Amino acid sequence: MDAHVPQRAQVGRLSEGGSGMDVETDRRLEALEIKASFADDLLEELNRTVARQQLQIQHLVQQLRALQEQLPAAGAAPRSLRDELPPHY
Numbered sequence: 001m002d003a004h005v006p007q008r009a010q011v012g013r014l015s016e017g018g019s020g021m022d023v024e025t026d027r028r029l030e031a032l033e034i035k036a037s038f039a040d041d042l043l044e045e046l047n048r049t050v051a052r053q054q055l056q057i058q059h060l061v062q063q064l065r066a067l068q069e070q071l072p073a074a075g076a077a078p079r080s081l082r083d084e085l086p087p088h089y
Helices: 005-015 020-073
Strands: none
Touching: none
8 A cells, every 4th residue: 555645545445446335434434533523522621611610609609608607797687778878868
């Protein structure tokens, strides 16, 4: 076989001499490999997104806990805004 021709092209040449089924099978296999490659890339991107969102959720939970701890410290009775007059009255 030719040393400078890629192996994929050599396979195509060999199957051209036989039935057209081999060429079609090669094309279908290549299309499936491409789809699998894109699916792998998408899966990796989704995993990164989920990991980033998990960190954000953990951070938000910490903030929520801190706010909940501050709430009882503000006083037992809830304040009414009607009881507080603005400074210009």
